[in-house]
Amino acid sequence: MSQNPKSSKQNSGADFTKTIHHDTYDFVKPEQWDLTGRAVFITGASKGIGRDNAISFARAGASYIALGARSDMTDLKTAVLAAAEKAGRKQPEVLLFKLDVTSKDSVASAVQTITSSFKRLDIVINNAGYLEGRTALAESDVDAWWRTYEVNTLGPYLVARYTIPLLKSSSDGLKTILNVASIGGHLFAPGGSSYGITKFALLRFGEFINVEHGADGLLSYGVHPGAVPTELASGLPEAYHHLLKDKPELAADSFVWLTAKRREWLLGRYVSVTWDMEEFEGMREKVEEGDLLKVRLDVGRD
Secondary structure, three states: OOHHHHHHHHHHHHOOOEOOOOOOOHHHHHHHHHOOOEEEEOOOOOHHHHHHHHHHHHHOOOOOOEEOOOOOOOOHHHHHHHHHHHHOOOOOOEEEEOOOOHHHHHHHHHHHHHHHHHOOOOEEOOOOOOOOOOOOOHHHOHHHHHHHHHHHHHHHHHHHHHHHHHHHHHOOOOEEEEEEOOOOHOOOOOOHHHHHHHHHHHHHHHHHHHHHHHHOOOOEEEOOOOOOOOOOOOOOHHHHHHHOOOOOHHHHHHOOOOOOOOHHOOOOOOOEOOOOOOHHHHHHHHHHHHHOOOOOOOOOOO
């Protein structure tokens, strides 16, 4: 049985702001920020949203950019340096890692290199993800189903586990972990159990980061990157492809906007890049007073 379509928008926050975006816009443009001296680490950086996000951080003036992915990133450093130059920024120091986020040793080695090279870390973008094929549980491929869990849940855990000490030790740091969540974590789409469950779990995971390390200044929240026609999303059934109408630049620029300054009011919350950020920022008081945009059990009491 699928989710009640009459309540799906309300339950997923799809229309939380009146204005909805499918492409980047002036309010979130990265050139407005000066991230001189800041260091960022992006996983899943070889293509799609991760690649564009690296370029957006370069345009925002980040001095240190670490990029990890399993796929080839041969030309990415050149693109990042060119973006910084075009934006009139100083050339950032760029590190590239062949990274498997499901491997403790791979993640630990990457963070060790970031520590020795940058000696600080301000922002982590937990972007690496995996989407299993759409099949019902009883017909699902066991290895593919669990692989989704390894990349989408174990991966963010390992990245957080090894970057938190460096984030905490960075003086005057932004100390922000942005977990790339999904609207899929709020919906019940038949055949998407593993992906939906992992993205739901990622929201709770971010809250645990705040509970356990908030006293040290850590901030974490989950962000839906939009419905982007990436290689990952191409694994969806063709019937869903018409929904993939969001540009990767929207997520890339919005990730910068969300992390370029400390936003304590977003602690543990779910955010969608399709929302109008100016309008969303104006809703801060409403969000804080109602403690909105968090995963909670409704027990029917006022």
